Amino acid sequence: MQQNKIDTCPFQEAMDLMSGKWTMTIINTLMAGKMRFKVLERSIPGINTRMLVKELKQLEKTGVLTRTAYATVPPTVEYALSEKGISLTSVLAAVQDWALKNMQTKN
Amino acid sequence: MQQNKIDTCPFQEAMDLMSGKWTMTIINTLMAGKMRFKVLERSIPGINTRMLVKELKQLEKTGVLTRTAYATVPPTVEYALSEKGISLTSVLAAVQDWALKNMQTKN
DNA sequence: CTGTATCCAGGTAGATACTG
DNA sequence: CAGTATCTACCTGGATACAG
Numbered sequence: 168m169q170q171n172k173i174d175t176c177p178f179q180e181a182m183d184l185m186s187g188k189w190t191m192t193i194i195n196t197l198m199a200g201k202m203r204f205k206v207l208e209r210s211i212p213g214i215n216t217r218m219l220v221k222e223l224k225q226l227e228k229t230g231v232l233t234r235t236a237y238a239t240v241p242p243t244v245e246y247a248l249s250e251k252g253i254s255l256t257s258v259l260a261a262v263q264d265w266a267l268k269n270m271q272t273k274n
Numbered sequence: 275m276q277q278n279k280i281d282t283c284p285f286q287e288a289m290d291l292m293s294g295k296w297t298m299t300i301i302n303t304l305m306a307g308k309m310r311f312k313v314l315e316r317s318i319p320g321i322n323t324r325m326l327v328k329e330l331k332q333l334e335k336t337g338v339l340t341r342t343a344y345a346t347v348p349p350t351v352e353y354a355l356s357e358k359g360i361s362l363t364s365v366l367a368a369v370q371d372w373a374l375k376n377m378q379t380k381n
Numbered sequence: 382c383t384g385t386a387t388c389c390a391g392g393t394a395g396a397t398a399c400t401g
Numbered sequence: 402c403a404g405t406a407t408c409t410a411c412c413t414g415g416a417t418a419c420a421g
Contacts, residue, residue, distance in 0.1 A: 179299070181373035186293040188414070192286070204383055215415060220384060230376075241382040242421085251376050261368035266288035269358050295394070311403055322395060327404060348402040349401085 184229055185258070189214050189222050194248065194255055197232060201247035231255070291336055292365070296321050296329050301355065301362055304339060308354035338362070 185191055189211065196202070196210050208219055223246060226232045231252040237243040248255075292298055296318065303309070303317050315326050330353060333339045338359040344350040355362075 177373040177377035178302075178370055180377045181369050182292070182298050185289070185369075191289050195285075215417090216384070217386095217416085218414060221414090236383090239382090242384085244383060254376065255372060258365070258368045258372050261365045262288050262292075263285050265362060265365050266284040269361065270284035270287045315403095322397090323404070324396085324406090325394065328394090343403090346402090349404085351403060 184231070185255075187222055187225070189218055190226070191259065191262075193219070193222055193226065194231065194252060195259060197246060197248045197252070198256065198259075201235075201245045204244050204246070207246060226252070291338070292362075294329055294332070296325055297333070298366065298369070300326070300329055300333065301338065301359060302366060304353060304355045304359070305363065305366070308342075308352045311351050311353065314353060333359070 192211055192214075193207070196207060202210070204219070204223075207223075208214065208216065211219070223232070223234070227234050230249055232246055232248050235245045235247070237245075292301075299318055299321075300314070303314060309317070311326070311330075314330075315321065315323065318326070330339070330341070334341050337356055339353055339355050342352045342354070344352075
C-alpha cells in the first residue's frame, strides 16, 4: 500500500492496491453484494471505523467499488463492487487456492 | 506484511506473505531460475541490501524459496524458488492479468 | 448511521557504513 | 560477494471521542 508515484509497472500498482491489511477482506466481503457501512463494519471483525473509511475511500478512488449515498435520516450509504472489483474474483480465487494448499499445514 | 498472530485465516496469511513491497517482485524475478544475491539485487532496481536480505530471509522461513551457500572465497549464495514458490505462478498470473486489464488506462 | 478528528505505537523501508 | 549494523523518516493501523 505504498504510494510511491515511481511505481510505473501495472503489476506493482496492482499489488500495491491489494496490499492493505483489510483490502482483500473488504472486497471479499462485498462479493456477497452491496452493503451499508455499518453492515460492512460488522461483517469484518477487528476492523475499526477509521480503517474501514480509509480503505473504502481508497477503493472507491481506484474504481474497485462504488459508493451510493441516499439523502435519508439517518444517512444511508451503500457500497458495491464495480466491474473492476468483481473482476478481482480471479485473483481472489488464485490466492485462496494457493493459501489452502500451502498454508493449511501450519496453525 | 503484518505479523499479527491473530490472523488464523489461510487467505489472510497468504496475503500477508505476499504484501511486502518487494516480495512479489523478488518471486517474479526468481521465476527465471536460481540466482545469486548480487544478481538478484541488480535485477531489482530500487531495492537496497537490507530490504533484499530481509525479504529473502522471510521468504526462506515461509518456505517459498531456498538458500544454498557454497564455501567459496568470495562466498557464493544461491536463491531459488521452492515448489511452494513456483506454485505461486498462478497467483502471479492472475494479478498480472488483472493488472493489465485494469491498470493500463492509467499512467 | 456515516463518517471526521486526534493522538499514538509500531512497523516498513531507505541510506550508508562496515565486516568476514 | 554476501551480508550486518545503525540511525531515521515515514506510513500504517488502532483507539477513542465527536459531529452532521
